[in-house]
Amino acid sequence: MSTGMRTGKFRCGRAKNLQMHTADVAEIKRQPAKLPGYSQAAVAQRLGDAPEAPTPGVMYEGSHKRLHASGWHTKRYLKRKTLRGTNLQVEKRLRKNTRTMVSVILAACSVLLVVLVVLVSFQGFTNAVNQQYQGRISTLQDILPKDNLKIYDTQGTLIFQTADQGRQTTLPLKKISPNLVNAEIAIEDQNFWKNDGYDLTGIIRAAISDITAHGVVAGGSTITQQLVKNTIVGNKDTALRKLQELILAPQITRYYSKQQIMEMYLNTIYYGNMVYGAEEAATKYFDLHDNGKQTAAQQLDIAQAATLAGIPSNPALRNPIAYPKNSYKRTLQVLDQMYVQGYISAKEKAAAIQEIQKPNFIKPTNPPAEQAATYVNYVMSELQTSLQAKPSDLSRSGLVVKTALNLKLQNYAQNSAKLHVQQMVAHHITNASVVVMDQHTGEVSAIVGNIDPNDPKYGSFNVATQGYRQPGSSFKPYVYATAFQAGLASPGSRVLDAPLTVPMCCGLPSYQPHNYSMTYGGWMTYRHALDNSLNIPAIKIEQAAGIEPSLAVAQKMMNISDGAGSKATNVYYGSPSISMVLGSLSIRLIDNTQGYATFANGGVRVPYHAIDTVTDQQGKVIYKPNTKGTRVLSEAAAFMVTNTLSDNPARNLEFGPCSSLYLYTSSTSNCYAGNPGKVIPAAAKTGTSNSFVDNWTMGYTARYTVGVWAGNNDNSQMIDVTGVDGAGPIWHDVQLYLNKDKPALSFPGPPSTVVKENGDWVLKR
Structure with missing residues (x-):
């Protein structure tokens, strides 16, 4: 059954397929034959394929109802128009957004x-x-502004300091009061110990404080920036300078410790009134001074420190001398900041405010008056020569100069010269000059350039170091020494003091010298002739010794030259001639004193100097004078001159037994009565130039050499004055002062190169 069914099914399918096949065959048969596309038959076949043209008026099948409602087209038009507008706007916005x-x-x-x-x-x-x-x-520490030049006497007393470029004394930070450190930080740079040299928050805070207070109460620059401004980039108020500060300040902080930066700042910051640094400011405003235990800056209390800290931000308007109200207001701001930042308590703040309200809180103090003006002038000249420096270079050089000046001696010599000149007014003497020298060391202990340094006409002229004057008979010992050294004469040699005519060459008239007294003494020793300053014997011994050799000895002893072909300051003026022995050349008092100091030192010349040492502000010695002696005269000749000039009885004829050349300690009347008191051995010589213009007394003891000149600045003649009357009393007083409270000291004995013959000294043969 199933098989059959299956067979029926199969058969039915085959029939169906066969039927379909048959139909396909019939259809195939109905198709026209395929012809080539280019044949006429194919063309004719295709003519029937084109559709027939529509017949006009023929109605085709279809609905005649409206496809769209009424107004649809209008709406569509409007919508499309709106859409176009929208699209244009969108496109416009897109273009705008794009742009x-x-x-x-x-x-x-x-x-x-x-x-x-x-x-x-x-x-x-x-x-x-x-x-x-x-x-x-x-090298910041080396290029910081240096201290002003300071000059001290031998006891450490400040006698002069330059002030034309301001005063400054550098101290280590430990010798500056912590109160000042705290005050400066509180008002200028509260983050000093922590910042890197700049402080942005500090700049903002300062701006806010200034706006709040309606004025400048805080600075935007740090302490490091201020140091950069004051020492490196300058203080021009420009943005470029500010930028340089910001760049360099961090480097300063990396290179130096905060303690070093603070020390440099406090020693160089300007506090107004031409004072820089804490030490000078403490002295200027509060009359504080270094007392040996504390510096002036160490003694600053809170109120004083706050006052000083308020000055640097505006020194012109906040210095407490010229603008006390501005200073007071600023000091209160500093105290407020110190309290807020914890540097002081409320009680300390209140006490400081009470202190600054006291009438005498500010004690304006001027620097000590210059002392020993003419001595200082010479020191400055010696500095310029020794250091090859200009005066402007020395002003802020930081040098500390210790001199050989004995200030008490200087003042005594100044007063003595002034007193004796006043006593000689009737003789037309208006000025005097003094030089005191230690012949063993060359130290110049005193220089009186003139009796009145404040005189508007001549006060600035230093006769001792600038005046070239004729030495008169004080030049004679140099010629005598030349003859003694050469063995051409000795103190005991005899000479005829009588009228003399010296023939001159080249048709010039004969030279006829005369003694001062216009009298003649006949035969005498050279000792007697020199001690009584007789001119005829002097001319004769010069003829024996020779003008050129005598000049050469004088030049070596005084260390002078004719100045030809050199820039030497130690020179003489005039032409050497037969009158040279009578003092016709012009020389300086200080050089003549050097020559006599060489006699006193046994023929060894030690260069004179007023400067003992020059140090920088760190204490390093940068200059010491040459004190090495040079023998320029034989010991024998020096001894014979000293022995002659110290023979007081030998000069009685001209000067008497108790003249000013004799160093006795009692009164003149007691001396003439035979009671001179303590007598100090001294060698001395006077001199008076032609026409009584210049008056000299030169001499020495075993300790000191003193030279004195008296006369007039305008070279006018004195009236009836000799060396013993004009310059002599001043020399006498100064020498007594120098030897006061000291035992009388004799000159050294004769050297082995001399012996005594016929009662006087001669060279050993």
Whole structure:
């Protein structure tokens, strides 16, 4: 059954397939024959394929109802129009947004470019600043403003300091009051100990404080920046300078400790009134001084420190002398900051406010008056010569000059000269000059350049070191020494004091010298002739010794030259001639004193000097004078001159037994009565130039050499004055002062090169 069914099914399917096949065959048979597309028959067959043109007026089958509701087309038109407008707006917005985005991108790129340029420029500027100032940073302590020049006497008394470029005294930080350190930090840079040299929060805080207070109460610059400004980049108020500060301040902080920075700052900051640094400010405003235990800056209390700390931000308007109200207001601000930051208690703040309200809180103090003006002038001249420096270079050189000046002696000599000149007014003497020298060391202990340094016409002229005057008979010992040294004469040699005519060459009239007294003494010794300053014997011994050899000895002893072909300051003026022995050349008092000091030192010349040592402000010695002696005269000749000039009885004929050349300690009347008191051995010689213009007394003891000149600044003639009357009393007083409270000291004995013959000294044969 199943098989049959299956067979029936199969058969039915085959019949169906056969039927379909038969139909396909019939259809195939109905298709026209395929012809080539290019044949005419094929073309004719295709003519029937084109559809027939529609017949006009014929209705085709289809619905005649409206496809759309009424107004549909209008709405569609309006919608399309609205859509076009919307699309245009969208497109416009897209274009605008695109342009905006492009602008933003371009702006961002520009900003990035500017930032990049700024960064590159800043880096280049930073490198340039570092390259320019790196050397200064590493040597900052060496290029800090130096202290003003200070000159001290031999006892350490300050006698002069330069002030034309301000006064400054550098101290180590430990010698500055902590009160001042705290006050400066509180008002200027409260994060000093922590910041890297700059403080952005400090700048913002300062701006807020200034706005709140309606004025400048706090500075934006740190202490390190201020140090950079004051010492490296300058104080021009420009953005460039501020930028340089910000670049260099961190480097300063890396290179130096905070203590070093604070020390440099407090020693160089300007406190107004031409004072720099804590030490000078403490002296200027509060009359504080170094007392040997504490410096002036160490003595500053809270109120004083707060007052000083308020000045640097505006020294012109906040210095307490000129603007006390401004200073007071600023000091209160400093005290407030010190209290807020914990440096002082409320009680200390209140006490400080009470102190600054006292009438005498500020004690304006001027620097001590210059002392020994003419001595100082010579020291400055010696400094310029020795250090090859200009006066402007010395002003803030930081040099400390210790001199050989004995200030008490200087003042005594000054007063003595002034007193004796006043006593000689009737003789037309208006001025005098004094030089005191230690012949063993060359130290110049005193220089009186004139009796009135404040005189508007002549006060600044130092006769001792600047005046070239004729020495008169005080030149004679140099000629005598030349003859003694050569063995041409000795103190005991005899000479005829009588009228003399000296023939001159080249048709010149004969020279006829005369003694001062216009009298003649006949035969006498050279000792007697020199002690009584007789001219005829002097001419004769010069003829024996020779003008050129005598001049050479004088030049060596005084260390002078004719100045030809050199820049030497120690020179003489005039032409050497037969009258030279009578003092016709012009020389300085200080050089003549040097020559007599050489006699006193046995023929060994030690260069004279007013400066003992020159140190920098760190105490390093940078200059010491040459004190090495040079033998320029034989010991024998020096001894014979000293022995002659110290023979007081030998000069009785001209000067008497108790003249000013004789160093006795009692009164003149007691001396003439036979009671001279203590007598100090001394060798001395007077001199009076032609026409009584210049008056000299030169001489020495075993300790000191003193030279004195008296006369008039305008070279006018004196009236009836001799060496013993004009300059002599001043010399006498100064020598007595020098030997006061000291035992009388005799001159050294004769050297082995001399012997006594016929009662006087001669060279050993």
